[in-house]
Every structure is written in structure tokens, then in C-alpha cells.
Amino acid sequence: MSILGSIFTWWNGATWGTHLGLRGKTKMGTDSLGNVYWQGGKDTAGNPRRWVIYNGANDASRVPPEWHGWLHHQVADVPDKSLPPPRRWEKEAAANMTGTSFAYRPRGALEEGGRRAAATGDYEAWSPEG
Template sequence: MGILGKIFTWWDGATIGTSMFSSMNGEHVGTDAQGNRYFRSTKKKTVEGRERRWVIYNGANDASRVPAEWHGWLHGAFDSVPESNLPPPRIWEADYTPNATGTSSAYRPAGALERGGVRAPATGDYEAWSPDGGNL
């Protein structure tokens, strides 16, 4: 991305202003497996008495890219950095997959226009309800 992109396009990664703010007003506390960097404020506390915490994404800004353990840290569920108290991964845990909404990889059920728009015919197993006890 060129210098103009870094100045104006906030939706496609951190802008120059965000990067400068993070380096001047924040302390880098960790990086997750996807390369997202996490910061905490070195300045004053917020009104509620909690420190300000934020993430600089490695690539496009997509909140679904924040792992659960870092999400808890960002929202103040615990104070210590997640890397210091992570349990070992479970055998059933799946690796991260990006949100596919709006892409060609998105789920499209049978009958969706993108899959031809043809639904399976009705089977006749539906009976409409009527308040007087009879069917319509």
C-alpha cells in the first residue's frame, strides 16, 4: 500500500496516524499468531479507572481476527497478558478461518440465487394452524 493509502484508508490496515499514536502513547504488550499487535496506554487511565487497550491488525481491519484470549484482555476480563497464562490447545479446537461473508466462499444454501435459485419442491408435510382447531 502506498503512502496515500496509509494516510487515508483506515479500513485496510493501520493509518500513519494510528501507528504514530501507538508508538508514542502506547506500550507494545504482545503479538498473536496472526501478527496482530496489542498495546496498552502509557498515559492516564480512563474515566472508569481502566487502562486503554487496542489492537493494530496485521492486514485488513477485521474484528473476527482477534483470538478469544486477546479479546478477553482487550475488554478487561483479566489484567495479565494472555500469552502468560494460556492453556494448551485442545484437540478439538479449529484454526482461525476468516469471516467469509460477502465473498465467493460464503455459505449459500440450496435455493440461493447464487446457486441457481432453484429450491427443492414442497413435500406436503405442512399443515397450517387455525385458531378454531381446524386446518385451513
């Protein structure tokens, strides 16, 4: 990203003001996507403030579930220390694919041709006379 882009465009990543605001805060860790998690200061309820600096575009669906729990104070310590290791049947978290060619489109969706199965016998259309 260009220098001017990093100064003025928050939607492409953290701005310089954000990085300046990290002075005196504690880096808590990074996830598999390269997002960096920070903690420092207190909110009005006395809880520690926690936030994420995204690696790339600001998209909340790119925060893995374990770090989402940490950000929202569901676990006290970072996920590496407080959560059990992942089970072999668990899948990796996937980013939100809405708006991309990989988005889920059920049969009958306009993007899939707009044709859906005919209504079955359990459907009866409502009419105001009946």
C-alpha cells in the same frame, strides 16, 4: 501501501496518526495473523485502554478469540500467560468469509441456483379466510 495511502486511508490499516498515538504505550504481543496488541492509558471507568493494530485490512473477525477476550477485559493478562494451552480438538479461528466465494451458502440460496426442497407435510399455508 503507499505513503499517501497510509496517511489518509484508515480502512487499509493503521494511519500515521495511529502510529504516532502509540508513543508511550506498551506493546503487549502479536497473534498468529500478525496483528499487534497495545495497552496504555485509562478509560473513563479507570480500566486500561487496549487496542489492536491489524496486519492488513481492518476486519474485526481477524482477531482470534483469545485476544478478543483480552481486548474486552475478560482476562487480565495476555492470552499466552493467562489461558491454558489449546486442546488438540480445538480448531483454529477462521476469518469471516461473507462476501467471498468461500462464504456459506445453503441449498436454496440464490447463489446456489435458488432451488430448495419442496415443503413437507408439516407445513400448511396461512389463509385469511381460515
